[in-house]
Amino acid sequence: MNMRAVLVQVENGAAIKYMSELYLMTNYRFALGCVNNTHKVYMLKASEEYPLFIVLEPLNKEYKDQFFHYNIPYPRAAANPAVRYLGEIYQTKKLEETKNILVSHQFRFQENENIHNQFLAHPFFYFTIPSYYTNNIVGYTESDLRDLRGLCIGACFQLDTAASELLEKADMLQETTGLKALINGIDHLATRIYCHEREDAILEFLSLSNYYFWGAYNIDDMNSSTNICRHPEIERELLSPAKVFTANNEPYYTNTITNLPSPTEDFVRNFGKRMHHIAYEVEDGTREDGTKNIDYVVNKLVHADIKFLENIIGECTDFPDLKQIFSKSSPYSHLITEYVQRCHGFEGFFTKTNVGYLTQAAGKDEAFQQSHAGPVHD
Numbered sequence: 001m002n003m004r005a006v007l008v009q010v011e012n013g014a015a016i017k018y019m020s021e022l023y024l025m026t027n028y029r030f031a032l033g034c035v036n037n038t039h040k041v042y043m044l045k046a047s048e049e050y051p052l053f054i055v056l057e058p059l060n061k062e063y064k065d066q067f068f069h070y071n072i073p074y075p076r077a078a079a080n081p082a083v084r085y086l087g088e089i090y091q092t093k094k095l096e097e098t099k100n101i102l103v104s105h106q107f108r109f110q111e112n113e114n115i116h117n118q119f120l121a122h123p124f125f126y127f128t129i130p131s132y133y134t135n136n137i138v139g140y141t142e143s144d145l146r147d148l149r150g151l152c153i154g155a156c157f158q159l160d161t162a163a164s165e166l167l168e169k170a171d172m173l174q175e176t177t178g179l180k181a182l183i184n185g186i187d188h189l190a191t192r193i194y195c196h197e198r199e200d201a202i203l204e205f206l207s208l209s210n211y212y213f214w215g216a217y218n219i220d221d222m223n224s225s226t227n228i229c230r231h232p233e234i235e236r237e238l239l240s241p242a243k244v245f246t247a248n249n250e251p252y253y254t255n256t257i258t259n260l261p262s263p264t265e266d267f268v269r270n271f272g273k274r275m276h277h278i279a280y281e282v283e284d285g286t287r288e289d290g291t292k293n294i295d296y297v298v299n300k301l302v303h304a305d306i307k308f309l310e311n312i313i314g315e316c317t318d319f320p321d322l323k324q325i326f327s328k329s330s331p332y333s334h335l336i337t338e339y340v341q342r343c344h345g346f347e348g349f350f351t352k353t354n355v356g357y358l359t360q361a362a363g364k365d366e367a368f369q370q371s372h373a374g375p376v377h378d
């Protein structure tokens, strides 16, 4: 059961700007668009083997669906109530049997006649209801999703001239700066949740997929743990990216007693339980001047006005190691982009030191919002 697509919903009118950002920061490229009764669907490909990146743009600004209610209670999510990472789609050999087995274990699925988002209602798919623990959905299909026209309900469309020119500009910038050859596919996807629901969220995902629990890092001084679930069979993470769940160790509400930092739960308090970042692999290697590829990538992106949280973490000097960095969150998806370079044949997934520093860096993005009670507009 491999991951075959990730789904991100943006606001009406934001899809092209978001894709322009993806063209500069990732290796995903627009392959086909179609329009149904509720959305424009933009399907982006990185390669035939990697998951599709599907951007769903509601047809009007008043669009509301079940995910709206997961955004409006939270100060930083309320201003953009349509914006949300929705979930992933996994390929299964037997769709009906997969659903029946999961239903027999009390998992609940969305009924097509009640699905407002018409892409989710496609007959290729079954989607779970949003998880209580993560607010994400999990989709299943028998298709490998390589036939994009088969995914279209409604008419296919081409990008207009202005959109094409904007994307070509970003594509050209990636090409001329040499970034295109260095940024690979998705390495992992990280969801942030409440600490008292951490085990439930992990066990739920393990039950819904063929992934296994690889391990966890406890970052005591950041009051946080990072829990990693991986596909058991693939040779490269990019073929079916890892799923990571991050939560506080002690809840924020004990802060007046424990006085512990709370960078992970600050995000959840600001945005609700949801996807926090998508990590992309940077090709392992060293430039002629001795710098690592990830240093080169980040330097070029900074010159292209992409903002990052803190500096690159990790050394990658003379033994297996990895270097990582978080961007600031996208104004279109609210997702942070992480870059990760595994050096000298590093076989581990993370290092505890890196995870600790990244948790701290992400916390700085949240800290200024800690005590806001009302909606905050970015």
Ligand SMILES: [Fe+2]
Residues within 6 Å of the ligand: 188, 190, 244, 277, 279, 338
């Ligand atoms: Fe990460």
